[in-house]
Amino acid sequence: MSHKTLTEKIFESHINREPRIGEVVVVDVDFAMGQDGTSPLAIQKFYDMGGKKVLRPDRIALVIDHGAPSPTEGFANLHKLMRDFSYEQGIRLFDIGSGVCHQLIPESGFAGPYDIVVGADSHTCTYGAVGAFSTGIGSSELAAVMISGKLWFKIPPAIRVILSGKIPSGVYSKDIVLYLAKTLTADGATYKALEFDGDVIDQLSMDARFTVSNMAVEVGAKAGIFPVDEKTKVWLREHGRDNMCDLSIDPLANYESTVEIDVSKLEPQIALPHRVDNVMSISEIGDIPIQEGYIGTCTNGRLEDMEIATSILDGKKIHPRVRLIVACASKSIYLEAMKKGLIEKLVEAGATVIPPGCGPCVGTHAGVPSDGENVISTANRNFKGRMGNNKAFIYLSSPATVAASCLTGKITDPRRFL
Amino acid sequence: MILHGFAHKLGDDINTDYIISGKYKFNTLDMKELARHIFEDIEPNFIDKIKPGDIIVAGRNFGCGSSREQAPLVIKNAGLSAVVASSFARIFYRNAINNGLPLVECDTSRIQDGDELEIDLENGVVRDLTGGFEMGINPLPPFMMKLLQDGGLVEHFKKYGGFSIG
Ligand code: SF4
Numbered sequence: 001m002s003h004k005t006l007t008e009k010i011f012e013s014h015i016n017r018e019p020r021i022g023e024v025v026v027v028d029v030d031f032a033m034g035q036d037g038t039s040p041l042a043i044q045k046f047y048d049m050g051g052k053k054v055l056r057p058d059r060i061a062l063v064i065d066h067g068a069p070s071p072t073e074g075f076a077n078l079h080k081l082m083r084d085f086s087y088e089q090g091i092r093l094f095d096i097g098s099g100v101c102h103q104l105i106p107e108s109g110f111a112g113p114y115d116i117v118v119g120a121d122s123h124t125c126t127y128g129a130v131g132a133f134s135t136g137i138g139s140s141e142l143a144a145v146m147i148s149g150k151l152w153f154k155i156p157p158a159i160r161v162i163l164s165g166k167i168p169s170g171v172y173s174k175d176i177v178l179y180l181a182k183t184l185t186a187d188g189a190t191y192k193a194l195e196f197d198g199d200v201i202d203q204l205s206m207d208a209r210f211t212v213s214n215m216a217v218e219v220g221a222k223a224g225i226f227p228v229d230e231k232t233k234v235w236l237r238e239h240g241r242d243n244m245c246d247l248s249i250d251p252l253a254n255y256e257s258t259v260e261i262d263v264s265k266l267e268p269q270i271a272l273p274h275r276v277d278n279v280m281s282i283s284e285i286g287d288i289p290i291q292e293g294y295i296g297t298c299t300n301g302r303l304e305d306m307e308i309a310t311s312i313l314d315g316k317k318i319h320p321r322v323r324l325i326v327a328c329a330s331k332s333i334y335l336e337a338m339k340k341g342l343i344e345k346l347v348e349a350g351a352t353v354i355p356p357g358c359g360p361c362v363g364t365h366a367g368v369p370s371d372g373e374n375v376i377s378t379a380n381r382n383f384k385g386r387m388g389n390n391k392a393f394i395y396l397s398s399p400a401t402v403a404a405s406c407l408t409g410k411i412t413d414p415r416r417f418l
Numbered sequence: 419m420i421l422h423g424f425a426h427k428l429g430d431d432i433n434t435d436y437i438i439s440g441k442y443k444f445n446t447l448d449m450k451e452l453a454r455h456i457f458e459d460i461e462p463n464f465i466d467k468i469k470p471g472d473i474i475v476a477g478r479n480f481g482c483g484s485s486r487e488q489a490p491l492v493i494k495n496a497g498l499s500a501v502v503a504s505s506f507a508r509i510f511y512r513n514a515i516n517n518g519l520p521l522v523e524c525d526t527s528r529i530q531d532g533d534e535l536e537i538d539l540e541n542g543v544v545r546d547l548t549g550g551f552e553m554g555i556n557p558l559p560p561f562m563m564k565l566l567q568d569g570g571l572v573e574h575f576k577k578y579g580g581f582s583i584g
Contacts, residue, residue: 024561026581037444041487044447049575067444074445122485122509138487138513140571148580152561186431187479191508220482220507275431362440383435383483385459390439 003252005158006225007193010133010247013114019155021254026152030115030132031059032145035101037066037362038120040078041139042146043085049140051147054089060146061092063104068096068357071365089146099330099356102126102214102298107330109240113228113247118142118151123298123380128213128225129206130232131247133193135222156222157256158193159184160249163200165264170415172308173208174300174378174398176200176261177215178269182279183259190220192256197249200263201226206235207304214299215380218276268413270376271396274384282401282413291373293324293406294387295351295399297361300378301329303336305399310342312403312417318350319409324402325360325367326351350406363388376405419539421499421520423471426464427531428457432476433483434510436460443488452488453495470497473537475529477503481510490514500537502526502544515562518570523556 004012011019014027034042039062046054054060062082070076079096086093094104101119106127111117113131118124120142127134137151145151163176194216196209204212209226216224226232228247236244267281295301295309306328318324326346328334334356337343343353354360360367361379368388369375375387375394382394397405400414407417442455457464474480474493480503481489490513493501500520504527514521522537524544529535533548537555545552558566561583568574574582 024559024583026583037440037484037486040447045572048572050579066440072445078444078447120485120487122483124485136485136509138485138509138516140487140516141512144571144575144581147575150581152581152583154559186482187505187507190479190505217509220479222508364440364444381435381483383433385439385441386435388441390459 003250003254005253005255006195006227006247006249007133007156007158007223008253010114010116011155014116021155021157024152024154026150027116028149029118029145029151031105031110031117032142033101033105033119033124034062034142035066035121036064036068036079036082038139038142040081042120042142043081045140045143046146049143049147051143054091054146055149057089057091061094061105061110062086063094063098063101064096065100065357066362067364068355096357097331097355099328099333100298100301100358103301103329103333106130107239107332112236112241113245118145122217123214125216125221125224126210126214126298128216128223129209130236131226131228133223133225136217156191156193158195159189160255160258161194161196162258162260163196163198163263164260165200165262167200167203167263168266170400170418171263171266171268172398172400173204173211175266175269176263177212178271178279178396179266180261181215181218181271181277183261184219186218186275186277187220192221193223193225194221195249196224196226201229205304206231207302210302211299218380268398268401268415270401270411271382273382273393273395276381276396285411288374288395288411289409290376290405290411291322292367292369292375293322293402294360294367294375294377294379295402296327296329297358297379298329299380300399301327301333303333305378306333306337306342309399309403310345312400312414313349313407314345316349316407318406322406322409324351324406326353327359328356330356360387362386376402376411378402421473421537423473423499423535424469425473425475425529425531425533425535426468427529428474428476430477431479431482434481434486434489435483437489438486438492443486449488449491449495453492456492456496465496468496468498471499473535474498474501475526476501477526478505480506482507485509487513487517490517490519494519502529502537515565516571518566520566524553
């Protein structure tokens with residue numbers, strides 16, 4: 001059988017024979033990552049399992065991003081455990097201020113085409129944007145990879161997602177992926193891989209593709225993989241990778257199903273509380289006042305996102321009853337945004353810029369909403385309690401919609417400001 | 419392995435944030451302490467309502483959301499013996515098996531809150547003793563059954579020094 005899904009092609013390159021969908025294989029993992037919510041338990045499990053030395057320290061990175069800088073004593077002690085372990089084992093540690101794991105791993109050249117990458121964080125699927133099969137695992141599994149360099153996988157069937165048409169002005173990759181979440185629902189792709197195809201891909205920057213792959217797990221998918229094109233290769237070269245092979249969709253491959261989305265008529269989309277697939281077009285939702293806006297996270301904390309938000313906020317002031325929090329996804333994005341004058345403009349407009357990291361996204365610190373408040377955020381999850389208060393309401397959108405909403409104090413169509 | 423306990427019924431799409439909120443899980447590795455806050459955001463004082471051996475019964479997509487392994491660990495440490503759901507999210511599924519928490523996939527619509535249940539994992543049957551009916555369950559793939567029988571991934575690694583297949 002010569003027609004293969006991207007997933008099959010990637011697994012084939014690791015097992016050196018024809019893969020069968022549904023079979024369980026144990027493969028060498030190219031890179032593994034843990035963050036500060038999952039690594040401390042992985043370190044404990046590493047020793048429980050009898051681990052002494054990490055097999056391939058050059059293939060592991062730990063990231064302190066979920067509570068960075070440490071908000072509590074508990075966090076601080078777990079961070080120390082990670083710092084000590086990294087130092088002893090000679091593995092790369094991204095300490096506070098470095099950024100969010102899912103930006104740092106691809107940005108550092110640790111993920112690329114045909115790689116199998118795992119991370120003890122569900123949004124590890126983000127690196128599908130650069131043609132990797134990357135997926136979230138648990139802490140015990142991270143420990144198993146540290147000891148053996150390997151992990152077991154059940155080779156998943158794939159869904160071909162064809163994105164076609166021309167992306168309208170004011171509509172972004174976040175709107176496309178929110179619409180996809182609505183179409184597939186929160187468990188529509190459980191145990192499966194999403195593979196993206198269609199002429200929209202050419203219109204998406206690498207930053208925009210990361211946003212789409214990032215949210216694959218929100219429909220239950222194991223991975224969300226883009227083909228590798230010239231744009232991918234240029235980006236990867238800029239980020240320290242040079243051994244690149246082509247990876248393209250074969251329409252004759254055995255796709256379990258195909259979903260086609262014509263984006264030409266798409267409006268900005270909003271996910272309403274408390275479900276990521278509870279999505280509506282902006283023209284349908286009516287007046288919803290907001291008290292907090294958040295631009296950042298591994299979904300939309302990249303340079304392009306900062307540029308889009310700044311283009312709307314530049315020279316204006318946010319609504320007096322609104323707080324806007326901004327966090328770049330990594331230190332290098334933060335520096336770039338400073339050099340370009342974006343940070344200055346955002347602060348002038350009334351934004352509070354916090355260090356690169358997760359913070360408000362996961363409710364650990366720096367932006368917990370109060371009871372009954374509405375937040376509009378560029379994150380990927382709006383579960384009840386997600387931002388640290390189960391009596392608050394989280395709406396998800398593109399950075400443009402967050403910026404526009406912060407100006408008016410209610411959820412607002414960004415096309416008004418373009 | 420036959421499990422016996424009372425059903426605590428929850429809905430569809432129970433995510434790992436609901437199982438244990440991020441605001442607690444990052445602060446400690448003490449699972450007993452974390453277990454006190456199990457399901458707190460959706461049902462306050464849930465921990466006071468359960469007895470050892472009780473069974474979580476849920477709808478579709480149980481365990482969706484983050485990859486936190488604390489989720490199955492907290493369920494185990496709260497004294498719950500298994501989760502029965504119509505379907506599971508994949509990372510939770512792996513994490514549960516890796517920690518020796520039995521998961522049972524079957525149609526849960528007829529099971530009522532408080533029903534007395536018996537789960538026979540070997541023979542693949544769930545019996546609702548209160549409702550007076552039984553259901554066959556989807557079997558685990560052999561490799562996962564082995565992990566579960568070994569008591570999870572840690573025990574599996576201790577026994578074999580690595581993965582015993584492949
Ligand atoms: S930014 Fe949010 S979703 Fe992304 S890794 Fe951090 S906590 Fe998770």
